Amino acid sequence: MKTQNIKINNPFNPQFGRTPDVFLGRDNVVNEFVSGLDDINSMNRATIIAGVRGSGKTAILSDVKSLIVDKNRIVIDTTIFDGFLTDIIDQAIKQSAKNILKKIPYLTSLSALSFGVGITPQNATHIPGFKSIITDIAEENKNKQIVFILDEVHNKSHEMREFIATYQHLVRDGFDVAILMAGTPDSVFDILNDKVLTFFRSAYRVYLKNIDIRLVAYDYNVIFQNEVLAHEAAEASYGYPYLIQLVGYYLYKDRHRDLQRTILQSKIELFRNVHELIFYGLSDGDKRFLNAMNNGENIVSFSDIVVKMGVAKNYASSYRRRLLDSGLIEEVGYGKLRFALPYMGEFLLEISRMI
Numbered sequence: 135m136k137t138q139n140i141k142i143n144n145p146f147n148p149q150f151g152r153t154p155d156v157f158l159g160r161d162n163v164v165n166e167f168v169s170g171l172d173d174i175n176s177m178n179r180a181t182i183i184a185g186v187r188g189s190g191k192t193a194i195l196s197d198v199k200s201l202i203v204d205k206n207r208i209v210i211d212t213t214i215f216d217g218f219l220t221d222i223i224d225q226a227i228k229q230s231a232k233n234i235l236k237k238i239p240y241l242t243s244l245s246a247l248s249f250g251v252g253i254t255p256q257n258a259t260h261i262p263g264f265k266s267i268i269t270d271i272a273e274e275n276k277n278k279q280i281v282f283i284l285d286e287v288h289n290k291s292h293e294m295r296e297f298i299a300t301y302q303h304l305v306r307d308g309f310d311v312a313i314l315m316a317g318t319p320d321s322v323f324d325i326l327n328d329k330v331l332t333f334f335r336s337a338y339r340v341y342l343k344n345i346d347i348r349l350v351a352y353d354y355n356v357i358f359q360n361e362v363l364a365h366e367a368a369e370a371s372y373g374y375p376y377l378i379q380l381v382g383y384y385l386y387k388d389r390h391r392d393l394q395r396t397i398l399q400s401k402i403e404l405f406r407n408v409h410e411l412i413f414y415g416l417s418d419g420d421k422r423f424l425n426a427m428n429n430g431e432n433i434v435s436f437s438d439i440v441v442k443m444g445v446a447k448n449y450a451s452s453y454r455r456r457l458l459d460s461g462l463i464e465e466v467g468y469g470k471l472r473f474a475l476p477y478m479g480e481f482l483l484e485i486s487r488m489i
């Protein structure tokens with residue numbers, strides 16, 4: 135029998151950093167920010183999203199960007215890395231009217247290339263700072279709205295401080311600007327507690343939760359046309375965005391044959407790309423707390439953890455706080471905790487057997 139060579143594209147894509155085709159449950163956060171762009175007083179105009187690895191922060195930013203790119207807007211989309219301010223200037227110049235270089239002659243000497251690699255132009259006697267450059271560019275684009283989309287925000291960068299000071303200055307001067315940022319819960323926590331970056335405290339905050347399982351099951355069923363399978367697969371994903379893609383991807387690839395095998399494949403990828411990376415960044419105290427918490431129950435009481443750790447309550451409390459702030463554990467009722475990431479308990483057991 136001749137094998138048919140039909141190429142069917144898998145609708146799932148378990149890659150980090152882009153909006154997947156099957157993208158669900160984030161309409162609120164996306165719409166709130168996008169509709170806020172029409173209202174200069176909207177509290178969503180400065181929004182900060184916090185979420186653990188794989189919760190879908192970058193997917194939201196990309197989705198927002200795709201919805202708002204427009205000739206009446208300058209949409210600047212970057213990640214916090216050394217040199218991101220020059221990236222912002224490059225993008226702003228590229229989206230300005232062609233005559234911007236004539237209007238602001240000093241920009242010519244700060245060509246994209248010299249900016250990109252951080253070379254100071256030799257014949258430039260005076261190079262304005264970031265704030266002046268962006269203000270001059272904004273002045274020349276008065277008819278346009280400027281939206282900044284910043285991924286992986288943290289407070290460890292000097293440039294971040296300069297950027298925020300500039301942004302606040304633009305707001306004070308009445309420019310039509312908005313900002314959408316995303317970072318891990320611990321980075322966002324550090325930013326919100328930063329004595330200098332007080333601006334963030336008034337920003338609208340969104341803490342990403344898992345997607346409602348019913349939505350996941352619904353979308354799986356549209357693709358797999360099998361309600362029972364869709365429901366079981368959705369439960370196995372816990373609504374955690376990266377797992378929604380992994381489970382969907384392997385189930386599709388496997389032609390919906392074996393859910394257990396799909397879950398196993400998904401967990402291998404999940405542990406490698408999320409749990410391990412997080413685990414190796416934890417302190418010994420954090421790991422001790424997590425291991426003490428791992429008693430096979432879904433919900434564990436803090437007092438049991440203290441007993442199991444065999445330490446003073448205050449000591450255990452400081453680790454509880456740290457792990458809550460980093461989004462790895464969640465409070466469910468008074469004194470009750472659970473792991474925020476799916477299959478964390480299983481992972482901890484596996485890793486303790488290995489080391």
Ligand SMILES: Nc1ncnc2c1ncn2[C@@H]1O[C@H](COP(=O)(O)OP(=O)(O)OP(=O)(O)O)[C@@H](O)[C@H]1O
Nearest residue numbers: 149150151154158187188189190191192193375376
């Ligand atoms: N709302 C969603 N519905 C379904 N899948 C999603 C959703 N959001 C993100 N995903 C998928 O989850 C995975 C992780 O998404 P993303 O890269 O946006 O996470 P992140 O929070 O930015 O992670 P990191 O902290 O590593 O940057 C990707 O495979 C993406 O396709």
Ligand SMILES: [Mg+2]
Nearest residue numbers: 151191192193
């Ligand atoms: Mg990301």
